[in-house]
Amino acid sequence: MTRPVIELREVSRRYDDALPALQEASLIVRPGEAVAVLGPSGSGKSTLLNLIAGLDRPDAGSITVDGVRVDRLGEAGAARYRRSKIGMVFQFFNLLDDLTVTDNVILPARLAGMARGDAARRAAQLLETLGIDRHAHAHPGRLSGGERQRVAVARALMNRPPLLLADEPTGALDTAAGQDVSRLLAELNAEGQTIVVVTHDLALARSCTNRTVRIADGRITEDLVSPAVASEAVR
Secondary structure, eight states, X not given: OOOOSEEEEEEEEOOTTSOOSEEEEEEEEOTTOEEEEEOOTTXXXXXXXXXXXXXXXXXXXXXXXXXXEGGGOOHHHHHHHHHHHEEEEOTTOOOXXXXXXXXXXXXXXXXXXXXXXXXXXXXXXXXXXXXXXXXXXXXXXXXXXXXXHHHHHHHHHTTOOSEEEEESTTTTSOHHHHHHHHHHHHXXXXXXXXXXXEESOHHHHHHHOSEEEEEETTEEEEEEEOHHHHXXXXX
């Protein structure tokens, strides 16, 4: 069987003396899946995302992403892991306004040591694929919210990561732009990209993912594969 992209085993995280933000969470995500992590504010879904991304460390349990034991990484190792193994898309884009669209997109590749010419060619390909190549030399502040999120997706895909993490990717967008980004995520998954979307938006989950994981009070309470996907697996 193909190695999981994500494998969490009995992962817990507590902050100070508060109740655990995450309690004994176990989760396996296989290549090509698109998973929505749903839950209200404070449920633990952001903690889960941060742990998978190597931005935080668990108090107990193990986290393996594409063969890397993330919970054992030091600060430098975690930075290298994020550059090579994951792409991240945020609610508020996190683009650098003083850089052009192209320079924003190539930044992860340059940090990973890719030659500028190779990085520029890769960026041009991504911008064309995502339909925003006409904005290559513009600055993010001149783009619409939907266009900026497409730039953020291009940046996240720059180093060909096995895993794309999206944290409320449509939260700062109007309805039309949000639907556009949802379609983009669905198209990327159809091409084989493994995606985990953290959201409170059930409509987003239904439109671009094929599996739903619900979290409440730090515990995974539900893990459902869509009927269409389940029927395909039986064939």
